[in-house]
Amino acid sequence: MSFNGNQYPSDEGLDLTTKGQIHTHDTSANAALNVGSNTYLLTADSTETTGMKWAASAGGATVTTQSIFFTGGSTTTSTSLVDVPNSTITLPTRSGGFAFISVQLTCENTVSTAATQIGTYKNSADSIQSCNEQNAVNTANTINVSDSDDLDGGSLKARWSTESGTTTLSQSSGSGRSLMRTFEVS
Numbered sequence: 678m679s680f681n682g683n684q685y686p687s688d689e690g691l692d693l694t695t696k697g698q699i700h701t702h703d704t705s706a707n708a709a710l711n712v713g714s715n716t717y718l719l720t721a722d723s724t725e726t727t728g729m730k731w732a733a734s735a736g737g738a739t740v741t742t743q744s745i746f747f748t749g750g751s752t753t754t755s756t757s758l759v760d761v762p763n764s765t766i767t768l769p770t771r772s773g774g775f776a777f778i779s780v781q782l783t784c785e786n787t788v789s790t791a792a793t794q795i796g797t798y799k800n801s802a803d804s805i806q807s808c809n810e811q812n813a814v815n816t817a818n819t820i821n822v823s824d825s826d827d828l829d830g831g832s833l834k835a836r837w838s839t840e841s842g843t844t845t846l847s848q849s850s851g852s853g854r855s856l857m858r859t860f861e862v863s
Contacts, residue, residue, distance in 0.1 A: 701727040739863050741769065747782070747835070747855040751846045755838050758796055758803055761846075764835035766859055774828030774863025780835045781821045783853045788842030789814045797824045798834040806836075817847045828863055 693700070697712025699719075703726045713719065713731025722730045743766050751762045761782070768776055782795050796806035807822040826833065835857045837844065846855050 701729060703727050739771065739774070741861045742859060743861070744856060744858045745835075747846055747857070749846050749855070752843050753837055753839055754843050756840065758794065758798075758806070758836040758838045760798070761795075761835040761837050761855075761857075764857055766833045766857060768826065768828050768831055768833065768859065769861060770830035771828040771861070771863035774861060776826050776828055776833075776862075777860040778824040778826060778833060778857070779821065779859075780824075780857045781819060782835070782837060782855045783817050783819045783847045784837075784844050784855070785815045785817050785847055786839060786842050786844045787814060788840075791842045791844070792840040793818070793820060793844045794838045794840075795820050795822050796836045797822065798836050799824070799826050800831055803836060817853065819853055828861055833857070833859070 693709050695709075695711060698709045699712075701708045701710045708727055710727055710729060716734065717731040718734055719729055720732045721728060722732075745764060745766060747761055748763055753759060778797055778799075780795055780797060782793070784793055786793060792808050794806055794808045797804045805822055805824045807820055809818055809820040847853065
């Protein structure tokens with residue numbers, strides 16, 4: 678093996694003879710490292726002669742999801758954030774894990790210029806919020822907010838308020854459906 682015609686003075690250790698062998702070097706010479714067992718990963722290990730070895734994977738991430746679809750027809754006239762009905766998700770407890778949280782509300786308001794605000798409630802406090810103004814009376818409008826939290830066994834809730842009038846969750850399906858979803862990784 679050569680890049681410039683005479684890079685290596687000899688081919689010792691470079692003549693690979695077995696499927697999956699790779700070129701390595703120990704403290705004094707080129708060497709071939711044989712293929713590892715199926716599903717093993719090549720990893721650095723300074724105690725090995727070549728500084729590398731094949732080892733079993735340490736394991737992958739644990740991923741779970743939860744979804745709640747909100748009941749269409751629910752209403753609010755509150756000008757401060759209140760719970761969206763039936764919007765509680767309890768996170769699992771997994772050390773070092775976290776959750777990505779997504780809330781989507783498709784709603785309409787009785788006042789054309791009324792803003793609807795949504796957010797999340799976690800760790801006993803309101804969190805990230807998004808605000809969207811209605812374009813027309815009783816026209817469906819979709820609002821999204823994203824957040825994250827530790828996997829500490831805590832509860833999450835979707836929250837909403839209206840600037841004025843009555844805001845109603847639409848009876849949508851598909852991409853316009855009102856929901857809260859978590860993607861939990863540890």
